Amino acid sequence: MIEGNPALMNLRILQAISSGAGNARLLTPDGHTSAVLAFTVMGVVNVTPDSFSDGGLFLDPRAAVEHGLRLREDGAGILDVGGESTRPGAEPVPEEEELERVLPVVEGLAAAGGRVSIDTTKLGVARAAIRAGATVVNDVSAFRFAPEMAGLVASEGVQCCLMHMLGEPRTMQADPRYEDVVGEVKAFLEERLAFATGEGVPEERVWLDPGIGFGKTVEHNLELLRRLDEIVAIGRPVVVGTSRKSFLGKLTGGRAEDERLPGTIATNVLALERGASVFRVHDVAQVADALRVAAATVAP
Ligand code: HH2
Numbered sequence: 001m002i003e004g005n006p007a008l009m010n011l012r013i014l015q016a017i018s019s020g021a022g023n024a025r026l027l028t029p030d031g032h033t034s035a036v037l038a039f040t041v042m043g044v045v046n047v048t049p050d051s052f053s054d055g056g057l058f059l060d061p062r063a064a065v066e067h068g069l070r071l072r073e074d075g076a077g078i079l080d081v082g083g084e085s086t087r088p089g090a091e092p093v094p095e096e097e098e099l100e101r102v103l104p105v106v107e108g109l110a111a112a113g114g115r116v117s118i119d120t121t122k123l124g125v126a127r128a129a130i131r132a133g134a135t136v137v138n139d140v141s142a143f144r145f146a147p148e149m150a151g152l153v154a155s156e157g158v159q160c161c162l163m164h165m166l167g168e169p170r171t172m173q174a175d176p177r178y179e180d181v182v183g184e185v186k187a188f189l190e191e192r193l194a195f196a197t198g199e200g201v202p203e204e205r206v207w208l209d210p211g212i213g214f215g216k217t218v219e220h221n222l223e224l225l226r227r228l229d230e231i232v233a234i235g236r237p238v239v240v241g242t243s244r245k246s247f248l249g250k251l252t253g254g255r256a257e258d259e260r261l262p263g264t265i266a267t268n269v270l271a272l273e274r275g276a277s278v279f280r281v282h283d284v285a286q287v288a289d290a291l292r293v294a295a296a297t298v299a300p
Contacts, residue, residue: 037295039272041288042117042280043068043076044243045109047101052087053244053257053282059101065108072114075288078136080280081105081129082119086140086165086214088173095124106132117161121145123152130156138239140165140214142192143199150199161207161239161278162192166215176215182227185210190234207278209239212267218247225267225274232275241280242267243287261286269294 045068049056058064068079083101084093093101102118102125109116110133117136118129123146126137135158142162143150153160164185166176178184189208197203210224210231224231225242232238242248248263249255255263261283268279268287272294281287 037272037299038277039291039295040077040278041075041284041291042078042080042239042278043071043074043284044280044282045071045079045081045105046085047081047083047105048085048093050087050090051082051085052246055085061101061104061108064105065112068105068109068114069112071284074285076284077115078117078278079109079114080117080119080138081109081134082138083125084120086169088169088213090169092170095122098122098125099128103128103132106134110134121149123148127152130158135159136161139163140211141168142189143195144192147195147199150196150201153196153205154200154202157205159205159207160196160201161209162189162196163209163239164188164211164214169214172215176217176220178220181216181220181223182230185224186231186234189231193234193236203236207237207239208234209241212240212242213245213247216247218250221245221247225271228271228274228276237278238271238276239278239280240268240271240276242271243281243283265290273298 045058045064046054047058047064049059058067071079081102083098098120106116106118106129116134117138118126118134119138120126121139121141126149137149137153137158138161139149140163142164166172193206193208196206208231212221212224228238243264244257244260248260252263264281264283265287268281269290272291279287279291
């Protein structure tokens with residue numbers, strides 16, 4: 001067992017992720033399944049014209065489904081389908097348009113047996129996506145923009161990811177300030193978890209995410225990653241999304257989005273060691289390999 005390890009929460013998390021809606025592919029090296037850290041890679045499927053690193057590449061539903069299936073082959077246990085960019089300064093997308101973008105993709109991936117999460121803050125999009133086969137609601141507003149989403153998750157028996165964001169995407173990067181970023185993010189996530197359970201969502205179905213890059217400076221992001229174990233201590237599976245984000249560019253002399261894989265791998269590996277268990281990334285094959293090796297090293 002891995003008691004005493006900062007990532008010991010992970011074993012319980014293995015169960016939490018794979019239970020319920022779960023047919024998650026837990027990537028555990030052969031022969032080490034009892035003690036090895038479990039993790040799930042969440043592959044990003046952005047069906048948007050304007051996402052910060054892959055906007056416009058998969059706007060055609062067929063291309064998006066093909067991309068998602070490739071990510072699954074590469075090792076993604078969950079495919080996170082999104083139709084609205086949350087990049088800093090992004091303008092909201094009307095519900096109709098978001099639905100048109102994501103529904104055929106959710107349907108296509110679910111029909112092919114993929115485990116799909118819907119990345120949305122809108123009740124109507126989440127509802128339609130669940131009908132189309134999504135089994136996880138990934139809400140970057142943590143039920144703040146549409147509180148009724150909690151009731152939907154409860155009644156449909158799906159899982160949800162609740163993420164911290166300071167304010168809303170349009171304004172979140174305008175001078176974000178915290179007294180203690182980790183303490184405040186943790187208190188926010190605890191409050192949102194309490195809200196969700198109060199609305200009838202079983203705690204076992206809730207994952208939490210510190211929201212790297214959502215209303216945070218480079219230093220805030222680093223502090224959250226450095227002290228991620230404090231977020232893990234809440235006792236729910238922790239999702240991290242550092243993939244290709246701008247703080248990685250800033251830390252490496254201005255690298256462009258497509259040059260940020262080394263930084264993405266470094267942060268995901270460290271987050272695994274600190275107890276995170278779901279890793280939302282664009283470059284699934286490479287990050288999954290890095291996590292496999294890291295997991296075997298942390299808990300052989
Ligand atoms: N990051 C993005 C979107 N959704 N969901 C969770 N749970 N955690 C994250 O860190 C997260 C997220 C932003 O990345 P991306 O989807 O690539 O960009 P865009 O919002 O521009 O589409």
